[in-house]
Amino acid sequence: MEFFERFAIPHPSPIIYASMVAIGITLLAIIAGLTFFKKWGYLWREWLTTVDHKRIGIMYLISALLMLFRGGVDALMMRAQLATPEAQLLDSQHYNEIFTTHGVVMIIFMAMAFIIALMNFVVPLQIGARDVAFPRLNALSFWLYFMGAMLFNLSFVIGGSPSSGWTSYFPLAGNEFSPSVGTNYYMIAIQIAGIGTLITGINFIVTILKMRAPGMKLMKMPMFTWSALITNLIITFAFPVLTVALAMGTMDRLFGTQFFTTGNGGMDMLWANLFWVWGHPEVYILVLPAFGIYSEIISTFAKRNLYGYKSMVASMVIISLLSFVVWVHHFFTMGQGAMVNSIFSITTMAIAVPTGIKIFNWLFTLYKGSIRFTVPMMYSLGFLPIFTIGGVTGVMLGMSAADYQYHNTMFLVAHFHLVIIPGVVFAMLAGLTYWWPKMFGFMLNERIGKWAFWFISVGTCVAFFPMFISGLDGQARRMYTYSESTGFGFWNMLSFVGAVALAIGFIIIVYNIYYSTRYASRDIGSDPWDARSLEWATHTPVPEYNFATIPEVDSSEAFWDSKYNGHKLFKGKLKEIHMPNNSGVPFIMSALFFVLGFSFIFSIWIGVIVSLLGICACLMHRSFEKDHGRHISLEEVEKTESELRGGK
């Protein structure tokens, strides 16, 4: 019995019990459904073992949407609790747990997955490649991320959620003040997903550097591919820092090391530094791909080539470098002294310059363009003003002296939501709508999509602008309630209304997906937006080998030139095509990582040993395996091609 006690929730509530039941029922329903419809084989063959970047992208997408739902429910609960003074909906412990899981789920498991989803689907197509450099590792990346996400979410019903914030500062996150296993979940689930992300970073750098279509020089890459390259470089150099920090945090909690403790020489601020050395680059990992998406969409729907291509690239490079030297702005108040604070103030404010350059480039692209107000374009246009407000308030926060006033108030919360939501969430929704027809062969309904856009953009403003005011008035972040006399009530009620509007917007999107799946026309050709880059040059649905013959390119808008300027993309003859084999190992290995993580979290050492041995066996299997891939015969390629052409 004693063994099982550790799995109990230390601070239960009816919501948690209801979730346990709901999760149990959903699992049973999935298992029963798969069995009843005899889909286990299909699931295994077509999805769990796939190494196809398009399918992996779609699996990332589905997971990201699931996590968006989880994080969104957390958000609504928080806003509901704060809507009125002295509300009793959540107690302080539950409120702490919810803002922690909200932050982690949204950043690590939702936003990261969403951008990696789009990178996976789009980048190989944009550069005219058949897959990524290491398809098998790509599958491993996804499954590690997925297992990490599932493990983290399990904390809600087994053992208790973490409650020391998504930043998990020590000593709060140490055993003394966070005795439940919640913070173990934090340390280990993020570690597993982070390793997956690091592998993605390496994989995509090699893919983009080495597998571009003939003629596509670096300065002729589409802007989204450029942003993906830079993002993956940041990933590769920032994530190892997180790996080390999490490992140290884990050891402090499980093995009694003294890295971040308050006695025996430990240094709690070391955690804060390491966390933000990763954490600030992380926000640019999220927002740079979004910039890439906007560049594609704005030039497509303004019917003009992107203004200032070179300065777009240069500004991203500068942002990526600066992003590593600003981390101290997250704790100006922690006593580094005026000199250090001033230096980091300057570097922080400097980031606004390249960011501003990008904003102006988009504006100049729009200037005199013939603009089509499609849903992706509306998100892009909504992004520009809202993001600018978020960015300008960032510069305010970046002034270290003033930050003593703003720090850890709702003002900060308003800042980062007003950069992350238009910067990342709008971009993902825009990108999703934009590439949806390439992924699924039909378009999302524009009219319903516009309703969603208005709810989401107005909802964002209504939810977060009031926080500037209540924050300046002194409302602290991460407080579970406040008294009537503070006068914060009105602003928080307004925020709640905005949050509900946002939620309605997302429900409309879900309805749109349902509606369009049922009613949208399947007869849309392969280029429904009249777009400019290579992903639109292949068929819809995209055949597994992407391009029957590899395109030849001589500008950054090769597909546009092939449509309107007589450039010939496909010169080669059809040949047989070499493709990588599917493999179940990435899935199995990641499942073992799940067991490993779970055993670590609960200090079940026998489980640790067994799963580690299993992981080593997988690695050994991989080392000895002879895998030369397979060939799709010429006849088969010809057959697929004529079918797809006929289907248009």
Added chain:
Amino acid sequence: MKLDHSQPLEYSSEQGRLNILGFWIFIGAEVMLFGTLFASYFTLEGRHGSGPSGAEIFEIAPVLFETILLLTSSFTVGLAIHAMRLNNKKAMMTFFIITLVLGLAFLSVEIYEFTHYIHEGAGLTVSAFSSALLTTLGTHGLHVTLGLFWGIFILIQVAKRGFTPETANKSFIFSLYWHFLDVVWIFIFSFIYLKGMM
């Protein structure tokens, strides 16, 4: 599979070239990993609480011995790759085995060193300094251990399959890894031990 015979065997296939570039980038990530460990170590170096400090526990003899073992092994793995380029399987395997044996010897001395530290009262949980020291050294040691297993796998494959684009590619990448561990060790030797003993 298309092979480019103007290149050394390990570079001859497209996938082989991708693997090598990918591994270089991976080494970049590893540099960040060890860089973070070093930065943390230097931050915590003087914070040994009531436990012993570095100067009190470091011993030059075993450390020097480890350095010689690892440096030599880096040299022999270079010879192994050279032999591979000359298509001399026997020499390649001999140097490879010597490399792995030296790696194993290094590891044994390191384990001795660890027991010595624990004996001296600088166990993992004693102070921030001892935690950082043992974690940094341990991470390097873990890399060597994984390298030993990996090297054995590759050795078996070379023995069984001879030099193919795949086995040559794997051996070459292994040598990159091994050299990298050597570089890390040189940093450990200079900035943890020598500096700590001064």
